[in-house]
Every structure is written in C-alpha cells, then in structure tokens.
Amino acid sequence: MYQTGNVYTIAAISIIGGGLFGFDISSMSAIIATQPYKCYFNQQGFNDVGECIGPKADVQGGITASMAGGSWLAALCSGYLSDRLGRKMAIQIGAVIWVIGCIIVCASQNIAMLIVGRVINGFCVGICSAQVPVYISEIAPPSKRGKLVGAQQWAITWGIMIMFYISYGCSFINGTGAFRAPWALQMIPAILLFFGMMILPESPRWLASKDRWEETRAVLALTHGHGDPESPFVVREFDEIREWIRIESEAKNASYLELIRPRMLNRTIIGVFMQIWSQLTGMNVMMYYITYVFKMAGLSGNNLLVSSSIQYVINVVMTVPGLLLVDRVGRRPLLLVGAAFMAVWLFANAGILGAYGTNPGPGGVGGNTPEASTEVTGAASKAVIACSYLFVASYAPTWGPPLGVVTVTTSPDAISLQ
Template identity: 30%
Template sequence: MALPVELPAWVPQQSWLACTILVLTSCVTSTTLGFDGSMMNGLNILPSYTDYFTLTTATLALNTASVWMGSVLAGIGYAKVPDWIGRKWALFFGAVLTIIGVVLQTAAQNIAMFVIARIIIGFGTGASSIAAPVYLAETVPVKLRAVSLALLYDFWYVGGLIAAGVTYGTAKMDSTWAWRLPSALQGLFSLMCIILIPFTPESPRWLQSQGRSQEALLALAQTHSNGNVDDPAVTVQFRQIVDTLAFERSFEKPTFVKQLVNSSSTRKRLFLVCTVAVFSMLSGNNIISYYLGTMLEQAGITDSTTQLEINIILNAWCLVVSIVGTAMADKLGRKGLAAISTGLLTVFIFMVGALTKVYGNSTNNSGIYGTVAAIFLFQGAYSFGWTPLTVLYPPEVLNFGIRSVGMGVYTFLVNGVGLMVTFAFPFALNAIGWKTYMINGAWDVIELVVVLIFWVETRGRTLEEIDENLDGEVHSVAPKLQAILGVAPEERGEIVDAMELRKDKEIDVRGEVREVVKD
C-alpha cells in the first residue's frame, strides 16, 4: 500500500524508540503529581515552610489541596481540547501551563500567591491527565498498551522518590530555599515533555477522525512496524480504525448529554470510568500520599528527620511494587488486578487503624514499627493494582467518540474527590484519629464488590475490539488482531487479501456504499 508520504526525519524510525519517547513524554503528568504529593509531605514536615506561612490546620489543608482545584477546573474546561487540536498538542499546552504555575509557586510571598500558583499547576497537570492517557492508548501497540499506560502512573513514585530525596536534602537549609528549591524542580518534568514531544507522532485515530488517512496510517506504522505501512498487522488495525470511526460517524452526532441519556453503552462506559476515578482516590492512599507526617506522629514517630527518611523509603518501595503490578496487568487482567489490590489494601488499612489505636500513644517500639510496616503493606497493595490501573482502564473502556470528553469527566471527578479527601483528612485525623482508617476500610469492601460484579475485562484487545465487550457487536469487517498475530507470517498476507476483497463492497448502516482504505 504505497503512499506518497515519507517518514518525518525527526520521528524515530524504530518503533520501540518512538514508543519509548511517547511514554516518557506522557509520564509528565504523574511524575509531576507524584513529586507534588511527596514534596508537600516533606514541606508539611519542614518548619521553614510551616513557619513562613504561619499555617493552621485549615491553611495547611488549603495549601496542599489547592492543586486539586485546578485539576477539577481542567476537567471542565479542557475536556474537548484534545479533540480540537489533537492529543499531542493538548499535552504540550498542559505542560506549558504547569511550568507557569511552578514559577509562581517558587516565587510565592504569601498564602494567596502560593494557592493561586498551585491551582495553575493543577490545571496544567489536569489538562495533561486528559490528553496523556488518550494519546498513549490510541498510539502504542496493543502488546505495549498495558505496560505504557500503567507506567504512566507508576511514574508517580519516580516523582515522589525524587521529591522525597530533594526535601530531605534541603531540610537543613535555614532560608526559604528549603521549600522554594523543591518547588522549582517540580517544573523539570514538564520541561522534558516540551523538549521530547516534537519527536512523537500524533494519534492515528485522531488523524483519521480529521480525514487525514495517509498521515494516520503512517503514524500507526511508526509505532507498530518501524514505519512499514504494508505490515499485515498495521493493515488490519488501520481497517478496524477506519471502519469503527465510519460507524460512529454514520449516526447523527448527538450531544454528550443526549448520548449519555439514550445509550446504555455510553452509560456503562462512564460508570466504569467513574469507579476508577472514585476508587483510586478513596481507597485510603491519599492519607499517606499527603499526610504521612501526621500518620507517623499518631503512630508514635515524631522526629522530622526520621519521617523524611521513611518518606523516601516508602516511595522507593511503592515504585518497585507498582512496576511488578504493571508486569502482571496482562497476565491477571484488569479486573483480576483490581480485585487482588483492593482485597489486600482493605485488610491492611484495618491493620493500620488497629495498630494506631493500640500503640499510637505508647512507647512500645515493636508496636510503633509494626504500624509503620502496616502502612508500607497498605501502600504496596494499592501500588500493585490501583497505581497501574488509574489511567490504564478508563481510556480502554471509552470509545473514540467520547474518549476525550470521558477523560475530562474522569479528570473532574478524580480531582474533585481528591480535593475533598485531601482537604478533609487532616480534620478527620485530628478529630477521630484511628477511626478514620476503619471508616475507609469499610468503604474499600464496597469497592471490591463493585469491581467483582461490574468490571469488564479489556486485556489483549485493540481499542476497537473492546467495543464488542461493551456494545455487543463488532463495528468492522476486519479480522481480530489475534487472528493475524497467531498465524505464520507467510499466511498473514492471505488474511489481509481476503479482507481487501471486501473493502469496496461494504455497505454501511445507512445502506450507502462507502469506500474505505484507499491506496
């Protein structure tokens, strides 16, 4: 299928390299947020930060939670931007906004300036949270989709580990640079995104939706077959994309609200996305992510240096466990991974609550460090499943027509819930202490039941093939990708040839003859 289009010289010819740059570019969101969570954990421990702003419980929560406010706004105001300008450039502008916020945060002179800066950072990372998962899901090969999307949020702990080390190192500074320097370094990941993004291809599905078929096929080949547009697997996937998008366009395009009201499939997709948004924030992990210092104080560890050291070790532990969970995403499946993770973290959060009650005000070192061990086990259980699934599952269950808006809804909800719990937990920990963990554990039981009953498995399928699980029908006459990958290379051409014989005779849902996949 020869095309009069040459591979751009600035995009890597090797698919593995193109996919690697794609992942690194998209990971800016989670790395920045991970850095932010760990940085605020560290800053909330540092007297140079708390004394400079004269923080109370309310202003401590406001300074910490304001980043979620910006992300909530992004969920509303940025949802359609990836559909308008493309996934790639939507991610680019999200990174630019984040850098603007970082500069203001570093220069903050009072609480108001600090909060406004963090709202801008939140809007930038929220914008990236919409664009990055959609971009990766639509661009990388099926065999790499789980790893790529899971790594996207595994990088939370890369940012967290870096921030933990930085705040530990700056803690001994006597000036405000003890907290300004970590704030400034938060922008490095967005800068990396801006530098790398010119070397990545645009989403082939978005290009096809814009009628740019030749560019779409080329972008698909760049990440799947080292630029070979004649590769049978590329041909089949491109046909699936063309057919599915043509099917979606064959109906009068309703508004998102109307589609949500009239389509049970759309409602099911949004329900699944919303479960990920809520569960990933309300499993108890946000207590540890932002208020580890308070938890450790209640557990009996009051030395700030020791708390910072535990913060570093915890982030390293979570990074390792999340990578293990990522490696298991295709073996266990999305539903199995979520169920195992939720079941384990439920047990461990009850342990944290019980040990905090018994040993929190004691001098029993064994009990105190048993509490710390339970915190590590809980965070490890969360990291094993929910960290990879946070942005792996939502873009998989959303079809192209609602994928960007659906991720906007996801971003609004996940950050709205994050804002609520980040602001509320300091008051809960101060008021009821260990009972906070028990209440959260009871909620986690509900999460497990929902996952087991309602989740739909998506592993091993292209985004177009997943539609069959949710719509009950396939929207393409192309064979499934596994039918190509599971046969000898010399036989693949015969399957593609058989598909091509039908391409000009296909009748769409309106009964009109339409041509697809033109050379």
C-alpha cells in the same frame, strides 16, 4: 522534523506528564513538616520551645487540595482541548501551564499566592492525567497497551520518590530556599516534556478523526510497520481505525450527555467509580501526609523524613509487578486482591492507633503539629509504620497500573475523551 516511531520511547517521553503529578505530591509531603515552611506560612504561633506550628490544619488541607481542585476543573475541558488541537498539543499546553504554576508557587509571598499557583499546577495535572493515557492507548499496539498505559502510574511513583529526596536534601537549607528550591526544580521535567513531545508523532486516531488519512497511515507505518505502509499490521490497524471513525461519526457530536445514555451508562459508572474509589482507598492521603502519620508513630527530625521516603521507594518497586501482570492476569483480579489487602492494613492501623494511642495535647505530637493528634510508642509504633508500608505495597501493583487502563479502554474514543 525528526519523529521517533519507537512506542517505548513515545511512552517514556509522554508519561513525564504523570511524573509531574508525582512531583507535586512529594513536594508538599516532604516540606509540610519542615520549620522553614511552617515559619514562613505560620498562623498558629509557637510551641513551648519556640518552634513554629505552621498553617492551621484546615488551611493546610486547602493548600494541599488546591491542586486537586485545579485538576478537576481542567479534566472537564481537557477532552475538548485535545479533540480540537490534538493529543500532542494538549499535553504541551499542560506543560506550559505547569511551568507558570511553578513560577507562582516558587515566588509565593503568602498562602493565597501559594494556593493560586497550586491550582494552576492542577490544571496541568488534569490535562496530562486525562490525555496522556489516551495518547498512549491510541499509539500502542494492543499487546503492549496495558503496560504502556500503566507506565503512567509508574512515572507518578518515580516523580514522587525523586521529588521527595530533592525536598529532603533541600530541607537542610536555611531559610525559604528549603521549599522554594524544590518548587522551582519542578519546572525541569515540564520543560523536557514540552520539547520531547516535538519528536513524537500525533495520535493516528485523532488524525483520522480530522480526515487526515495520509498522515494516519504514515504514523501507523512509523510506529508499527518499520516505515512500511503496506505492512499487514499497518493495513489491519488502518482498517480498524477507519471502522471506528465510521461508527463514531454516527455520534459525531458526542457530548457529556452521551455518557448517561443507556448504552454508555454502565461504562461511565465503571470509569467514574474507578477514579472515585482510587481516591477513597486513602493512597493519596498516605502520599501527602505520611510525615504526619509517622510523627504519630513517634518519629521526628531526620528519622521522620528518611522513614517516610521508604514508602516512596516501595511504591516505585512494587508498581513493576503490576505493569507485568496487568495484561496477563487482567485488571479485575488485581483490583479485587488489592482492595482486600488494603482494607486489612488500614483496619489494622486504625485499630492500633485507637487501642494504643494517647492524646499528646492541644499542640499535637511534639507540640508543633496539631494534625498529629494521637501518639503511639513501642511495638505499636513499629506496627503502624509496617502497616503503612504494606498498604502502599498492596496498592502499587494492584490499583496503580490498571486504573488508567480500565478508564481509557472501557469506552469508545470519542466518549473516553469526555
């Protein structure tokens, strides 16, 4: 079968796996504020004007978090799966799992079924978010590795934006089609990913780990030598891989215990806490629940969804500088600058909501959103919206692209899979 050796094409196809995560984020954020969704999964009755209030706050939190739960479980076993079957096959399995999850989510008859479907979707996200960066880093040349691995984050931002506008368009559909249609359309990129991976080469490092040296050399020649196995770069890369395999063969049975041994502990802490602090920045809260934040800022109806979508556009655009800078400026300076700016905007938002917010009553803003428990108006409202946009604009170029790069490149291959 034909295989492409262009590293940009390889990255463009494989990062669709990141796009799936983005699709999932905005397929919830755009829908949770719509009446068809609230009425179908309604648990709290109606407000004074007959509008559905929707699921209870803790239940909605469970629905949203169920994907992350599945992702956590899958991430634990994705390294084993990838090591046994190969990077390509692991990503393709993730794509199949995603389609299965989307079918269940789309056909959901109740909240339990919706949660099960999202947990299954999370299995795919866990596999792809862990293995796509590894796959790209093992194929890309060192000079392009940072931006190509970071492109995974850019794919996430594109997935978020595209799916939000699809969900926004579907919000004008009457009945359950308003949320079933976008949930069904999520299957399309996974199908493209599955078939697209067929024309991509396997990771040369994985092939080498299985003693398939001729195939390793052939892939290196295809991706880095324009088909010439004697190219100086191919020979140098081949020798480097051979040396890595020799070193790692001394710890061939690398396990999770290896992560806490003295020689690896510092790297493990860096990798783990990079992921932890990325979540604790609040970026995913902004992605999932921006409609609640903007509802507290006094927006409603069409204005609410359109204004919410602007942050997704900002996310896509502002990730580009990060891709360009990650190999030039370095990972650490970007992370430090981004953390400082994000702290400023979050502190400002909290201060504005605390100082100028008023209690809208037990039904929340509008009487149908208990989660929107504070309301601001006038200049304070505009300030909350502006700070939310600036927060996203600070995260995208500084914490987005470097995140996967740091996690993958701080550990040897056998350990990074864990």
